[in-house]
Amino acid sequence: MKPKNLRDLVTFVPNKAEPIHNWLYFKEGFSRGLVEWAVREFQLQEPICDPFCGVGTTLLAAKQMGMQSIGFDVSPLAVLASEVKTRNYDPRAIETTLKAFHKMQPREVGKFQNKKIRRLFHAKQLDDIYFFYKKVQEIEDAKTRNLFLLALIDTTGRVANVVKVGGSLRKQKKPCFPVKKLFLGKVKKMMLDLQNTQLPNVESQVFEADARITKLGKDSVGSVITSPPYLNKIEYTKVYKMELGLFFQVQETKLRAYIADEATGKDRETEIPLIAKAYFDDMHRVLQNVFHYLKPGGKAVIVVGGGCFPYETVESDDILLREAEKVGFKKIDKIVARHVQCMRNRTIKVGTVRESILLLEKPEER
Numbered sequence: 001m002k003p004k005n006l007r008d009l010v011t012f013v014p015n016k017a018e019p020i021h022n023w024l025y026f027k028e029g030f031s032r033g034l035v036e037w038a039v040r041e042f043q044l045q046e047p048i049c050d051p052f053c054g055v056g057t058t059l060l061a062a063k064q065m066g067m068q069s070i071g072f073d074v075s076p077l078a079v080l081a082s083e084v085k086t087r088n089y090d091p092r093a094i095e096t097t098l099k100a101f102h103k104m105q106p107r108e109v110g111k112f113q114n115k116k117i118r119r120l121f122h123a124k125q126l127d128d129i130y131f132f133y134k135k136v137q138e139i140e141d142a143k144t145r146n147l148f149l150l151a152l153i154d155t156t157g158r159v160a161n162v163v164k165v166g167g168s169l170r171k172q173k174k175p176c177f178p179v180k181k182l183f184l185g186k187v188k189k190m191m192l193d194l195q196n197t198q199l200p201n202v203e204s205q206v207f208e209a210d211a212r213i214t215k216l217g218k219d220s221v222g223s224v225i226t227s228p229p230y231l232n233k234i235e236y237t238k239v240y241k242m243e244l245g246l247f248f249q250v251q252e253t254k255l256r257a258y259i260a261d262e263a264t265g266k267d268r269e270t271e272i273p274l275i276a277k278a279y280f281d282d283m284h285r286v287l288q289n290v291f292h293y294l295k296p297g298g299k300a301v302i303v304v305g306g307g308c309f310p311y312e313t314v315e316s317d318d319i320l321l322r323e324a325e326k327v328g329f330k331k332i333d334k335i336v337a338r339h340v341q342c343m344r345n346r347t348i349k350v351g352t353v354r355e356s357i358l359l360l361e362k363p364e365e366r
């Protein structure tokens with residue numbers, strides 16, 4: 001049955017109040033509740049795979065239900081967040097490292113190279129972030145090191161003089177918040193979350209990969225729950241360029257292997273904008289791969305959104321269902337979760353698009 005709050009469940013908002021899920025805010029994510037509902041409602045089998053795992057909502061929710069999972073994403077930031085959220089920890093190791101960090105007095109030990117990004121911070125704050133970044137790199141235990149790195153990345157986002165608005169960063173001057181206090185406070189909160197949450201012992205498999213070319217073993221996955229980038233072309237490299245540039249040395253152009261690269265004009269036959277056509281071609285390849293690694297009888301639950309263009313809208317759910325059928329999937333259902341308004345220049349309404357959940361099944365072999 002369709003839950004009453006499905007329109008919220010397809011967003012990251014409910015995760016803001018969920019321990020561990022809320023370790024890194026990710027506007028483009030969906031919620032733990034959506035994964036739990038889908039697993040129950042469609043009797044999904046493990047291992048659950050998410051080929052666009054983002055900050056690991058599917059993977060952590062699977063872990064919380066004691067289920068095996070596999071996730072990948074092209075963004076090293078997403079992979080780090082997914083990994084950190086789904087590891088089993090010894091909280092004492094974190095506590096010892098935290099005590100050592102409390103004793104440190106940040107001082108200037110060098111600078112991040114990227115001058116454009118440096119402009120987004122108060123100079124002293126960025127020096128402190130750099131100091132702690134170097135110290136984090138010295139932590140021997142990889143799990144503890146990654147957890148501290150994620151806390152530092154979250155802190156960096158909070159102190160930077162920018163806010164993420166839609167698909168871009170907007171400058172916004174903030175007070176000069178104390179980096180050390182915020183950073184170590186974040187680690188403490190993460191430690192308490194781990195202490196207060198009973199988690200099954202399973203760990204997810206997480207790695208960096210492109211869903212368009214990644215084929216896992218044939219028939220190796222019990223089910224898929226995922227949400228690809230939406231057609232409205234949120235450019236993840238732009239929104240996260242600060243984190244990617246500072247901590248992963250990723251230049252803006254290096255990650256242009258995202259779904260649908262630039263394309264202008266219209267397709268002569270279908271009249272859909274070429275950028276949309278490129279998107280559906282990419283998604284066709286993704287669906288082919290999913291079909292390959294899903295077990296016969298396995299289900300795929302895919303959350304998709306339509307695209308807003310300056311003078312038109314393009315619904316993607318029906319087109320993706322057609323592509324899925326071409327690949328061999330059986331269409332089981334399309335559940336509309338909500339309608340989203342499309343605006344031009346933030347003031348002129350262009351139309352609305354659907355955000356929908358597609359339910360597909362790989363037919364049993366005869």
Ligand SMILES: C[S@@+](CC[C@H](N)C(=O)[O-])C[C@H]1O[C@@H](n2cnc3c(N)ncnc32)[C@H](O)[C@@H]1O
Binds near residue numbers: 029051053074
């Ligand atoms: C809508 S978000 C998924 C959010 C996820 N459900 C969550 O709750 O965190 C889409 C993700 O796809 C990733 N992505 C974009 N292009 C990709 C590609 N070609 N292969 C794999 N991941 C990709 C982005 O980095 C982003 O993390």
